[in-house]
Amino acid sequence: MxxxxxxxxxxxxxxxxxxxxxxxxxxxxxxxxxxxxxxxxxxxxxxxxxxxxxxxxxxxxxxxxxxxxxxxxxxxxxxxxxxxxxxxxxxxxxxxxxxxxxxxxxxxxxxxxTAPDPHPGVDAVRAELPGLLDGSGTWVEDKGRAVAVHTRRAADPQAAFEALREPLTDLATRHGLIVEPGRMVLELRPPGxxxxxxxxxxxxxxxxxxxxxxxxxxxxxxxxxxxxxxxxxxxxxxxxxxxxxxxxxxxxxxxxxxxxxxxxxxxxxxxxxxxx
Missing domain, CATH: 3.40.50.1000 (HAD superfamily/HAD-like)
Structure with missing residues (x-):
């Protein structure tokens, strides 16, 4: 056709x-x-x-x-x-x-x-993020069942994004979560x-x-x-x-x-x- x-x-x-x-x-x-x-x-x-x-x-x-x-x-x-x-x-x-x-x-x-119960790791990550991000010029979006760290507002968004990938991945892994990268954003969320x-x-x-x-x-x-x-x-x-x-x-x-x-x-x- x-x-x-x-x-x-x-x-x-x-x-x-x-x-x-x-x-x-x-x-x-x-x-x-x-x-x-x-x-x-x-x-x-x-x-x-x-x-x-x-x-x-x-x-x-x-x-x-x-x-x-x-x-x-x-x-x-x-x-x-x-x-x-x-x-x-x-x-x-x-x-x-x-x-x-x-x-x-x-x-x-x-x-x-409709939704299942939230993953407990999200609360743990939410509590630790402020200390990890202090002074980085980033902004945290609380999605309830996930937490997203945005770098678009930082002085150098791409540099901030790259600098945070490893520490945020470590944080997510410790609490049973994964990191999903996006356009100047790193989201910590449950796997699966x-x-x-x-x-x-x-x-x-x-x-x-x-x-x-x-x-x-x-x-x-x-x-x-x-x-x-x-x-x-x-x-x-x-x-x-x-x-x-x-x-x-x-x-x-x-x-x-x-x-x-x-x-x-x-x-x-x-x-x-x-x-x-």
């Missing part, structure tokens, strides 16, 4: 097959999306991150035409729901937010968050869950016939790997990179690179138009 003129053509054969499968059987398609940097522009203060002004409209136009839309984020689910404006938004009945890399789940239909596990599990749950995943950061690489595995098992997939000069690895692996959240919103809108 040829792609619509309003849709950019993926650069790879696998990506073109993934897009064609999505367009041919949208009722079996899963749309998976990161939040920060993908649906929402990156900002210095993560608490001020909000979805792109046209994201809700694009999602509402597309969601009823596919099997499901899953926002997969390292943030708590309720924070992503609030910052995205998802609660009660018309047209988003098929939306699910998988927060804390899938440890939490919010369903638009029920409006409720990542965006790939969350995406693959949800794809199995709904019996997805095709999967599109869009992300912008290193934490999205496991989701890319999950799509690769699904492809190998016969489920077509499309990898989208919400373009960033800070993380080139996603660009190199993506089937389709778009211009940040603005480009993601345009892509979602083009898919909705084509399926309409």
């Amino acid at each position: 040829p792609t619509s003129p309003s849709l950019s053509t993926p650069s790879t054969k696998a990506g073109r097959e993934g897009l064609d499968a999505l367009l041919a059987r949208p009722g079996k398609a899963l749309i998976g999306l990161d939040f920060d940097g993908t649906l929402a522009p990156i900002v210095a203060d993560p608490e001020r991150a909000r979805a792109h002004p046209r994201a809700l409209a694009a999602l509402a136009a597309l969601a009823p035409k596919v099997a499901a839309v899953a926002v997969i984020t390292g943030r708590p689910a309720e924070v992503a729901v609030r910052n995205g404006g998802f609660a009660g938004a018309p047209g988003l009945e098929h939306l699910v937010v998988l927060g804390h890399y899938g440890a939490e789940r919010w369903d638009a239909r029920s409006g409720k968050v 869950m990542d965006k790939g596990v969350a995406l693959a599990g949800f794809a199995r749950e709904i019996g997805a016939g095709s999967v599109l995943y869009g992300g912008d950061d290193l934490g999205d690489l496991p989701a890319y790997a999950a799509v690769d595995t699904l492809r190998a098992d016969g489920t077509p997939g499309l990898l989208v990179c919400s373009g960033s000069d800070e993380v080139t690895e996603l660009r190199e692996r993506a089937d389709l690179v778009v211009d940040g959240p603005e480009g993601v919103v345009r892509l979602l809108g083009a898919l909705a138009d084509r399926l309409g």
Whole structure:
């Protein structure tokens, strides 16, 4: 099936097959999306991150035409729901937010968050971080089930990031956690869950016939790997990179690179138009 003129053509054969499968059987398609940097522009203060002004409209136009839309984020689910404006938004009945890399789940239909008990190591790390970071010019984001150390506000963000990688890894290891690096952020979180596990599990749950995943950061690489595995098992997939000069690895692996959240919103809108 040829792609619509309003849709950019993926650069790879696998990506073109993934897009064609999505367009041919949208009722079996899963749309998976990161939040920060993908649906929402990156900002210095993560608490001020909000979805792109046209994201809700694009999602509402597309969601009823596919099997499901899953926002997969390292943030708590309720924070992503609030910052995205998802609660009660018309047209988003098929939306699910998988927060804390899938440890939490919010369903638009029920409006409720379900989650297991938090890992005890997070409290221990939270208590020790202030002494470790004293004078480093960093900022700590408490995510409840994880703790993120941001270096974007430091005098030299990249130098601060590199200087903290080893001590934060040591701290995380002592308390049974892992460190997830990102765009000027190091997140200390429990092991065993990542965006790939969350995406693959949800794809199995709904019996997805095709999967599109869009992300912008290193934490999205496991989701890319999950799509690769699904492809190998016969489920077509499309990898989208919400373009960033800070993380080139996603660009190199993506089937389709778009211009940040603005480009993601345009892509979602083009898919909705084509399926309409």
